[in-house]
Amino acid sequence: MLATLIRLLGDFDLAEEARQEAFAAAVEQWPLQGTPSNPRAWLISTGRNRMVDRIRRDIVFRTKIADRQFGSVLDDSAVEEGFDDETIFGDDRLRLIFTCCHPALNTEAQVALTLREVCGLPTQAVARAFLVNEETMAQRLVRAKKKIRDAGIPYETPAAAVLDERIEGVLAVIYGVFTEGYAATAGDDLIDVELCGEAIRLGRLLDALLPNNAGVIGLLALMLLHDARRRSRVSDTGDVILLDDQDRSRWDAAEIAEGLLLVDRALSMRGGLSPYAVQAAIAALHARASDRGATDWPQIVGLYEVLLRLQPTPVIELNHAVAVSMVDGSARALALVDSLAARGGVTQYHLLHAARARFLQQLGRLEEARDAYQTALNMTALEPERRLLAARIAGLYRDSCEASGGA
C-alpha cells in the first residue's frame, strides 16, 4: 500500500502521512459503514485524497513541504480507479525497491531506506541493527529522502538498458542486510536473526516480482543455506562455533532443502554465472556433507577458483586459501594468504590474520601464530569473536607448555 501511495503522491513522507490518515479514517468509518469490499483500494484512495486536499487547502502545510514538486500529484484524472490489480501493486513495490537502492544514494542510505520503507521496520529497529542511535538514523533517512527529491531521483523501474546493473545494486543491498545480520560487525551478539529474516523476505519478494533471474535466485539460495546453520553457530553462552564444530543436526533441513533446489535452478539458468549462485553452490556442498570429513573440499576449491574469476576480491581469496588448506595442506594455504597480504589493501581484515594464525598453528609455528591471533583480536570489535580468538591464544600456550614438557 505504501508503495502505491508513494507513486501517487510522489513523496515518501507524504505517503506515510497519507497511510496514517487512511487508517485513522478507517477506524472511524468502518465500524459505522461496514468494511468496504476492497479495503486496500479504499485505504489508498482515501489516503491519497486526504493528502491532496491538504495540499490544496492548507497554506501552512504547503509552506512546510515547500521543497516538493507537485506536478501530476494534484491531477485527479491521473489516478486510476479500482486498485484491484495485483500487477500494479507488484509494479509499485518493485519501483519502491529500485528507488531505495538507487546508485545516486550512498550505500548506508540505500540500506537504511530499504529497511525502513520496503521492510517497514521502525526507525529505532534500523538504528539498532546498525548500532547508531535513533536520531542519527532518522537524520540519515531524512537526508536520503531529501536527495531523492532534490536531485530528481525518479520513482520508476529502471530502463531495460540499465536494469541488470540496477538489479546488482539491489542484490548488494539485500546481501549487505543479510551479512550484517549473519555476522554483526560489533556489539554483543553474533547473529541478528531479525535482519537475516528481513533479507530473506526481501529476496523472496524480489523473486516474486522479477522471476527467473539467476542473480536473485542465487542470492536467495545463498542466504537460505547460510541461515539454515544459525542455530548451530552460537553456543548457549553466546560463543562462536565454527563450521567444523557445528552440530549439523541443528541445521534447518527445510531451509537447506529449499536452498539446494534454488542453487540447482540458478546454476542451470542461462545469462551468465552469478557470483551469488557460485557462493551458494559452495554453501550447498557444505550443507550436503554429513560432517567435516565428508565435505567435498576439492570441488569447493574448484568453485572458489570459478568465483575468483568472476569476483576477485580479498575476502574470496581468503576463503579460497582456507579451502586449499583442506586439500593441499597448511603450508600451501599460508603461502596464498601471505601473498594476498603482501599485495596490500586488506590488512584491516581480522579474518585474514585469524586464518594466518590458524595455518601457522597447524604448522607448529606457535610464536608467529600467537602474534597473528593477537593482531586479529585487536582488529575485531565483536565480543564473541574476541572471546574465540583469546581462547585460541590461550590454547596455544597450553600447546607450547605441553610441547616443552612443562606442567
Added chain:
Amino acid sequence: MNYLLLIYSSEAEEAALDESALKKIVGEYTEFTKSIVQAGQFKAGDRLKPVSTASTVRVRNGKTAVTDGPFAETREQLGGYYLVEAKNLDEATAIAARIPGARYGSIEVRPIWSMS
C-alpha cells in the same frame, strides 16, 4: 528539471595526448552536442580555457582580493559544462555518460533550483 553537467578531467593527461587523439575527441564532442540539441535536451554548453587562465575572486570585509588560479588545486580540473533539460536524474546521468570526457574523467551532475 535542469541539470548542470560539470566535466572534470586531468589537464596533465590531456596534454599528453597526441594530435590525432585530440582531434578524435573534439569530433566526438561535436557529435554528442549535435545529438542532444536534436533531442531537445541541450540548453547551453561550453569548453573552458585551461585552469592556468583561471583567477579567483573573494570579497571579505569589503575588500576584494583577486588571486591567480582556480579556487582549489584538484587532481581533475573543470574543463567544460553542459546545461541540459532532463525528465529526472536517470535521464541526466544517461546524458552525462555519453559525454566523451566521462570515459577518462568525471562528470558531476547537479540539479538546478527551479525558480517557480
